[in-house]
Amino acid sequence: MTLTRSISFVALGTALLLLIPLTAKLFLAEMAWSVGDFVAAGIMLFGSGLMFVLIARMSDNTWYRLGTAVGVGAGLMLVWANLAVGLVGSEHNPANLLYVVVLAVALIGAFVARFHPHGMSNAMFAASLTYVLVTAIALYIWKPTGAAAEPNVGLVTVLAANGLFAAVWAFAGLLFRRASTSGSKAGPRLA
Incomplete structure (x- = not known):
């Protein structure tokens, strides 16, 4: 598949995924996405899809x-979760900036x-x-419990969620390790 066609599929997939919250916004009063939320989601989804296409093309x-998909997906979910609810306390907790x-x-x-x-x-x-x-x-620096915006967030919840995210990154590492032992001829190629 050509690069142009792959990028077209990413754009189409992004548009179709954005139809889900748009439809929800039309029918559910609780759906409070603004235009900025749709733009941010579109940029994150399209950017992640584009990154996957460009990196995955470097090896057959x-x-x-699969490692590329899991790694890019982990990055997307890290950013999305951080913007939506935060990984430590609420999304307004400055500790969440450390995840960059x-x-x-x-x-x-x-x-x-x-x-x-x-590598x-x-x-x-x-x-x-x-x-x-x-x-x-x-x-250690910012305690998640007792945060005014998220009073029900406990230490166990924060540890479990963050442990899951760390495990996803490690799983991507295992997939790439498997690729390195299976005779992959990966290297920079975009065409």
Whole structure:
């Protein structure tokens, strides 16, 4: 499939996914998305889809493509959850800004590895470890319990949710590791 056609599918998929909250907004009074929310969601969905297309095209290995899907999906869900409800306390808790470091580790690691499977695996494992460290720092500095905006958020809930996110990054690392041992000829190629 050509790059142009792949990008067209990403744009179409983004539009179709945005129809879900648009339909909900038309029929549910509780659906309080603004135009800005739709724009932000569109940018995140299209950007993630585009990133997947560009990275997945660098290898014809199925494990590499699955690792790409899980890694990009983890990044998308990290940003989405942080903007929607926050990962530590509410979305207004400044501790949530620390999670940008996780995305930076994953992206910088991927570029340093030149998108080769073994290096991508290391980048995803580093992102998982960074996620755990950022969560520990955030919980040490800012306590999630007792936050006025989220009084029902307990430590166990925060730890479970963040543990799940860290596990997803590690799973992406395992998929890339599998790609590196299965004879993938991955490397930068976009055509």
